[in-house]
Amino acid sequence: MSARAGMPEIDGFIFDxxxxxxxxxxxxxxxxNKALELEGFPPHTEEQIRTFVGNGALALARLAVPDGATEEQVEKVFRNFxxxxxxxxxxxxxEFEGMTETLKELHTRGKKLGIMSNKFEGGVKDVEAKFFPGLFDVSHGETDTIPRKPDPDGLLLCAREMGLEPARCAYFGDSHTDLIAAHNAGMLAVGATWGYQSxxxxxxxxxDVLIDAPVDILQFA
Structure with a gap:
């Protein structure tokens, strides 16, 4: 789908x-499944777990444990995870096909790049370092001071650290929670249809816009 006619120029590209x-x-x-196994709980299929992701590791653990599990057991699975x-x-x-090439092209065009995930921040940093070293200007995940999306605080922090107004930023995500967070932050909300949500x-x-492949991101640059 094409970018919106008349939308402001986008200088900050922030990604789930x-x-x-x-x-x-x-x-x-x-x-x-390994975290569950350590507590004696049964595993789930990958398709079942797909429906659990998107709201952070604690929420995933809470959905993965059997009905009737205690909060203490949820916390143990979360720590295991x-x-x-x-x-x-x-x-x-x-990576999704074409993602690194797209990010490098955005970088070449002088755009600022950020990550805001509901994954715990240590996990975000580890993944970024392995797959996208040197490409992102800022990256954040959930911490004691950065709440999970759809709270906009993490996205607004990314914008501040990039030196940009939220209206000059777009947030790209594969869930309705991502899009709500973008709206809450006053950013362009771009839905990635290749992700985990229907x-x-x-x-x-x-x-605001739906796109079907990573290369489509370049239309906003």
Missing amino acids: MDGTLLHTLPDLAAVT KNLYSEFGLSLTS LETLKTGSP
Whole structure:
């Protein structure tokens, strides 16, 4: 889909990570199931886990444990997940076709690049360093001071650190939560249809624009 006629020039390109920049689902599924196994809980299929992702590791753990699990058990699975992800969570991850080339072209055109994910910040930094070294100007995930999307604080922090007004930024994500966060931050909300959420659900976030491949990002530059 084409960029909106008459929209402001976009100088800041901020991206969700899981399902937008990278195909992380195989690792998320493997690590989640290992975290569950350590607590004696049964595993899930990759397709089931796909429906759990997008709201951070704690939310994933809460959805993955069996009905009736205690909050203490949820916390144990969450801690297992974080520990395992830091050690093993990148072995099955791959970038979506054309993503690195697109990011490099944006960089060449003088655009600022950022990441804002609901993944815990340590995981964001590890993944960025492996797959996109030197390409991003700022990157953040969930911390004690950065709440999960759709809260706009993380996106607004990215804009400030890039020295840009939110209206000159676009946020690219594969979930309705990403799009709501973009609207809350006053940014262009661009839905990535190649990610983990169905098109029907993605549209509930009221995208300004929908795009179907990473190369389509360049139309905003």
